[in-house]
Amino acid sequence: MLDIKRIKEDPDKVKAGLRAKEVDCDQEVDRILELDKVRRDIIFATEQMKAEQNKVSKTIPQLKKAGEDTAPVFTRMSELKGEIAANDEKLRTVEAEYRTLMLSLPNLPDDDLKPGGKENNEPLRYFGEPHTFDFEPKHHVDLCTNLGLIDYTRGVKLAGSGFWMYTGMGARLEWALLNYFIDTHLADGYEFILPPHMLEYQCGETAGQFPKFADEVYKIQNPTDDRTHYMLPTAEAALASVYRDEILSEADLPKKFFAYTPCFRREAGSARAEERGMVRGHQFNKVEMFQFTRPEDSDEAFDELVTKAENLVKGLGFHFRTVKLAAGDCSASMARTYDIEIQIPSMAGYKEVSSVSNARDYQARRGNIRFRRESTGKPEFVHTLNGSGLATSRIFPAMAEQNQMKDGSVKVPEVLQKYLGGLEVISKK
Numbered sequence: 001m002l003d004i005k006r007i008k009e010d011p012d013k014v015k016a017g018l019r020a021k022e023v024d025c026d027q028e029v030d031r032i033l034e035l036d037k038v039r040r041d042i043i044f045a046t047e048q049m050k051a052e053q054n055k056v057s058k059t060i061p062q063l064k065k066a067g068e069d070t071a072p073v074f075t076r077m078s079e080l081k082g083e084i085a086a087n088d089e090k091l092r093t094v095e096a097e098y099r100t101l102m103l104s105l106p107n108l109p110d111d112d113l114k115p116g117g118k119e120n121n122e123p124l125r126y127f128g129e130p131h132t133f134d135f136e137p138k139h140h141v142d143l144c145t146n147l148g149l150i151d152y153t154r155g156v157k158l159a160g161s162g163f164w165m166y167t168g169m170g171a172r173l174e175w176a177l178l179n180y181f182i183d184t185h186l187a188d189g190y191e192f193i194l195p196p197h198m199l200e201y202q203c204g205e206t207a208g209q210f211p212k213f214a215d216e217v218y219k220i221q222n223p224t225d226d227r228t229h230y231m232l233p234t235a236e237a238a239l240a241s242v243y244r245d246e247i248l249s250e251a252d253l254p255k256k257f258f259a260y261t262p263c264f265r266r267e268a269g270s271a272r273a274e275e276r277g278m279v280r281g282h283q284f285n286k287v288e289m290f291q292f293t294r295p296e297d298s299d300e301a302f303d304e305l306v307t308k309a310e311n312l313v314k315g316l317g318f319h320f321r322t323v324k325l326a327a328g329d330c331s332a333s334m335a336r337t338y339d340i341e342i343q344i345p346s347m348a349g350y351k352e353v354s355s356v357s358n359a360r361d362y363q364a365r366r367g368n369i370r371f372r373r374e375s376t377g378k379p380e381f382v383h384t385l386n387g388s389g390l391a392t393s394r395i396f397p398a399m400a401e402q403n404q405m406k407d408g409s410v411k412v413p414e415v416l417q418k419y420l421g422g423l424e425v426i427s428k429k
Contacts, residue, residue, distance in 0.1 A: 001365045004036060007032060014108065018106060018108065020113070020116070022116065022327075023332075025105055035097060049080050059073060060074075104211070106332040113327040120328075121324065121329055121339075123323050123324075127314060131343065135406045138404060138408065143400045144396075147427070147428055149426070150165065160282075169426055173412070173416070173426070174392055176420055177399075181258075185258040190258045191258070193242075195239065198229045198230070203237050204237055205367075206369075207363060207366075216267045217265070217266060231264035234288060235263070238259065239288065240384055244369060245367070250294065258287055258288060259288050259290070264283050285393070291305065291385045295361065295381075301383075306322065306338050309356055309388065318399075320340055320341060322341075338355075340390075344397055353390055356388070360383050410426045
């Protein structure tokens with residue numbers, strides 16, 4: 001969540017920043033400021049009453065010793081007790097609304113981001129040349145079906161629309177991609193995490209996905225109690241909570257993790273003809289990078305994650321571009337995001353295969369994740385960053401389409417061949 005001090009110091013700047021994200025939160029900000037004042041007034045009044053309560057209670061022994069009537073004192077003590085209880089109930093109500101509103105505010109975008117949506121995204125650099133063919137290229141659905149890599153029909157039979165099933169060499173090729181990502185991150189010194197795929201609600205709240213996007217996940221009701229879990233939409237939801245409610249030592253930072261998980265999303269996107277196949281689905285595989293850093297190190301960490309994502313795509317030999325997202329195209333919990341976008345020949349334009357984002361201290365505040373500064377001994381909020389490294393659901397179709405040959409076979413990228421016993425070309429049997 002946002003720092004209340006930041007909101008109080010310059011509410012107009014906060015409102016303008018959120019409007020740059022194409023979100024109008026003016027009323028919410030005004031109500032938060034109002035509730036903050038009410039909250040502080042209630043706390044002050046309660047403290048005053050408790051102080052009076054303590055003062056009055058100390059007079060009782062003296063009154064008894066002097067033989068004076070203590071009834072008025074006990075009456076006042078009873079009145080104060082009731083007033084304090086009433087104030088405590090008011091405070092609970094106010095703080096509940098205050099917390100709900102604070103959790104609803106998106107993160108503020110960094111100052112250098114352009115306002116608005118996708119139309120203001122800024123391509124920063126291009127790598128390689130767009131792929132061309134001297135024959136009529138096939139769609140990845142046709143390629144993968146003919147080569148026996150993906151069984152779309154049986155995937156739908158098993159789970160419904162938005163699902164597919166890897167088969168034979170397709171399953172091995174998918175696993176080769178994941179192994180390539182994993183080996184690269186291990187070589188870079190990142191710690192491998194295999195988190196639970198089913199998470200508590202608080203994980204989504206810390207990551208900034210809940211409460212706003214709670215309806216976009218698959219929920220699982222526990223039959224033995226009233227807890228509701230959900231299937232993670234991305235490993236970020238798990239990794240962001242690894243140190244929830246903990247204080248790290250400054251010497252332990254940065255913490256650099258990566259995790260492999262399948263990802264589950266109810267909202268799988270559009271059903272446009274050019275997006276048929278495995279470009280959008282309810283379940284897909286992804287390796288996610290994540291860092292916990294000191295605030296002064298998060299810009300450098302962001303650049304590192306962007307470079308790592310770019311290098312993974314470079315290693316596969318694909319043409320791609322890196323795009324700086326406008327404020328309104330960044331997700332609600334992120335202050336800045338760069339997308340790595342790749343060309344899938346059958347689709348118009350570019351498609352995102354990695355998003356690298358800096359949440360600054362937004363997630364850390366929601367999850368109370370801090371580190372103790374050695375120079376002061378005081379705890380401060382960490383910064384959190386994440387990046388896809390990578391998701392396979394668009395890499396796989398891009399690989400099939402860009403590496404296809406005239407006879408319908410597909411060349412295996414060199415970096416993946418060692419995982420497939422040296423196989424260089426996938427051909428129809």
